[in-house]
Amino acid sequence: MQKSSSIPKVLLTVISGLVALVALFPLIWVVIAGFKGKAEVLATPFRFFPKVWLAENYAEILKDPVFTKAMAVTFGGAVLFAALTLFVNASAAYVFARLEFRFKRLLWVYVIMTMFVPAMSILLTSFIVVNKLGMLDTLAVLVLPGVASAGQMFFIRQFYLNIPLALEEAALIDGAGRFRIFTSIFVPMSFPVFVIVGIGAYLGYWNSFVWPTMTITNPDLFQIMQYLYNFRSERGSEMGLLMAGSALAAAPTLILFLIFQRYIIAGIKISGLK
Amino acid sequence: MFKKNYRQDNAMAYTMLLPILALLTIFVIIPFVYAACVSFYNWSFYQDSTFVGFRNYYLVLTDRLFGKSVWTGLKFALMVVPSMLILSFLFANLIKNIGSKMGSFVKTAIYIPTIISGIVASVIFVFIYDYTGGLANYVLGLFGTEPKAWLADVGSALPSVAAPAIWLGFGLTSLIMLAGLYDIPESYYEAADLEGAGAFKKMWYITIPLLRNVILYLLVTGFTAQISQYELSLVMTGGGPLDATTTPNLYIFNHFRNDVMVGNSIAASLLLFVVLGAISAIIFRVLNSEKAVDG
Numbered sequence: 001m002q003k004s005s006s007i008p009k010v011l012l013t014v015i016s017g018l019v020a021l022v023a024l025f026p027l028i029w030v031v032i033a034g035f036k037g038k039a040e041v042l043a044t045p046f047r048f049f050p051k052v053w054l055a056e057n058y059a060e061i062l063k064d065p066v067f068t069k070a071m072a073v074t075f076g077g078a079v080l081f082a083a084l085t086l087f088v089n090a091s092a093a094y095v096f097a098r099l100e101f102r103f104k105r106l107l108w109v110y111v112i113m114t115m116f117v118p119a120m121s122i123l124l125t126s127f128i129v130v131n132k133l134g135m136l137d138t139l140a141v142l143v144l145p146g147v148a149s150a151g152q153m154f155f156i157r158q159f160y161l162n163i164p165l166a167l168e169e170a171a172l173i174d175g176a177g178r179f180r181i182f183t184s185i186f187v188p189m190s191f192p193v194f195v196i197v198g199i200g201a202y203l204g205y206w207n208s209f210v211w212p213t214m215t216i217t218n219p220d221l222f223q224i225m226q227y228l229y230n231f232r233s234e235r236g237s238e239m240g241l242l243m244a245g246s247a248l249a250a251a252p253t254l255i256l257f258l259i260f261q262r263y264i265i266a267g268i269k270i271s272g273l274k
Numbered sequence: 275m276f277k278k279n280y281r282q283d284n285a286m287a288y289t290m291l292l293p294i295l296a297l298l299t300i301f302v303i304i305p306f307v308y309a310a311c312v313s314f315y316n317w318s319f320y321q322d323s324t325f326v327g328f329r330n331y332y333l334v335l336t337d338r339l340f341g342k343s344v345w346t347g348l349k350f351a352l353m354v355v356p357s358m359l360i361l362s363f364l365f366a367n368l369i370k371n372i373g374s375k376m377g378s379f380v381k382t383a384i385y386i387p388t389i390i391s392g393i394v395a396s397v398i399f400v401f402i403y404d405y406t407g408g409l410a411n412y413v414l415g416l417f418g419t420e421p422k423a424w425l426a427d428v429g430s431a432l433p434s435v436a437a438p439a440i441w442l443g444f445g446l447t448s449l450i451m452l453a454g455l456y457d458i459p460e461s462y463y464e465a466a467d468l469e470g471a472g473a474f475k476k477m478w479y480i481t482i483p484l485l486r487n488v489i490l491y492l493l494v495t496g497f498t499a500q501i502s503q504y505e506l507s508l509v510m511t512g513g514g515p516l517d518a519t520t521t522p523n524l525y526i527f528n529h530f531r532n533d534v535m536v537g538n539s540i541a542a543s544l545l546l547f548v549v550l551g552a553i554s555a556i557i558f559r560v561l562n563s564e565k566a567v568d569g
Binding site: 009012013015016017019020021023024026027029030033041087088089091092094095099100101102104107110111114115116117118120121122123124125126128129133144145146147148150153177178179182203206207209210225228229232239242243246249250253254257258261264265268 | 282283284286287288290291293294295297298300301302303304305306308309312365368369371372373376377378379380381382383384385386387389390391392393394395397398399401402407409441444445446449450453502504505508509523526527530536539540543544546547550551554555
């Protein structure tokens with residue numbers, strides 16, 4: 001809308017800046033509240049900034065070995081999860097985009113069907129399955145169940161369908177195998193789509209808490225959101241600590257997002273509607 | 275999909291598909307088939323199960339609390355989705371008309387809440403709603419109004435849980451709308467300018483009709499996502515007060531945790547599956563068809 005609008009551009013800029021601030025406000029607030037003294041977090045009258053900036057909440061939560069371990073274990077798990085998600089779904093995406101084989105149609109329907117199963121309807125029976133497999137309280141129970149994702153596979157496949165056939169025909173004539181073509185032609189070209197799928201997988205893992213709460217009881221494997229959830233129900237009165245913990249728990253995701261934001265925001269265009 | 279005379283790569287295809295097929299079978303298909311079976315049994319962790327036919331479904335459909343939770347879920351979705359879409363629509367138009375430098379800052383800023391977990395969002399908003407030291411009551415106080423117990427009052431609990439849901443979803447919705455806006459050819463607006471159409475007319479006759487697919491998509495996905503929401507209520511209110519924030523999924527989840535008999539809750543979740551799965555299957559068909567691309 002390049003229009004000769006009656007509303008000046010300056011006003012629009014100011015309004016959008018304000019909306020951005022409102023969107024960021026809760027997050028900024030939790031970071032700042034983490035710097036308040038124990039008695040001050042919810043003191044009346046309400047004050048936005050602390051009287052004295054204290055780092056004690058951040059220092060104390062970082063001294064809790066369960067917290068730091070949960071951060072590290074969750075981060076490691078999330079990276080592993082994202083890597084496996086990319087590997088499993090991208091190879092399937094490539095096969096469905098390029099190869100011809102028996103029962104292709106049938107297998108395609110089999111995979112896509114799983115997209116329409118809501119998580120809640122299989123939550124309990126998934127628990128029974130992993131329990132029978134002896135996977136409770138292992139890293140595998142956190143990582144494996146969510147790796148295969150028809151939605152992610154579909155998204156990568158759409159990207160592969162747009163890669164021109166000409167690129168691989170030369171390689172095929174030279175006698176390169178299908179797997180080699182996948183690793184040497186498709187994977188290197190997948191960077192933008194891998195960033196989106198990878199970050200999506202990372203986020204899903206990092207932010208999950210219901211599944212970890214059900215399957216993990218060993219404190220060595222506690223996940224960060226599970227830690228915060230337990231903290232809130234057990235020590236909810238220590239609000240400064242909870243604020244500091246929440247702020248720190250959001251930090252790795254934020255950093256990752258800021259590094260890759262260009263691709264993520266461009267990815268919204270790809271994923272938007274086509 | 276099948277073409278004769280085309281080289282087939284059966285062995286390679288099956289090898290590369292093996293991981294996804296195995297994982298989906300173990301962690302989605304088997305649990306799902308299992309759930310479908312359990313829903314016909316009087317099943318519990320501690321005793322032998324007996325076949326009860328459709329009794330579980332009957333019990334769920336006649337459970338007043340389940341009906342109430344579905345109603346709560348609908349109300350919740352109706353609070354979140356329309357307001358989120360309208361805000362996003364207005365805001366996407368706004369971003370499109372500001373400078374690109376400010377625009378990219380704003381895009382990043384509004385997207386940030388999207389990546390925040392439900393737990394962290396819940397923790398933040400519980401503080402905002404705190405009775406004595408929370409921001410919400412402070413703001414009310416500025417207008418000389420009495421403080422409210424936001425999450426403890428039956429009337430205000432559900433809207434109070436809806437606010438963080440809007441906060442979490444607003445950024446992504448705006449950016450998808452914005453991507454849709456950029457797809458509308460500028461020449462349409464130029465032609466409208468020549469005809470002397472005002473900003474409102476252009477929005478009503480050009481923008482909204484051409485965004486129809488995007489809006490429909492956001493409406494339906496937003497609706498299914500919000501009606502399935504339960505993490506926020508679980509952390510913020512636990513479903514209370516008086517079940518006012520118990521959405522259908524929270525109803526099911528609470529039953530998993532508290533009941534010995536789980537056939538009921540599984541039947542409930544399958545009933546939801548039929549409705550939500552059907553909705554997403556329809557969206558998928560529409561989006562995957564060629565027509566949707568042309569608008």
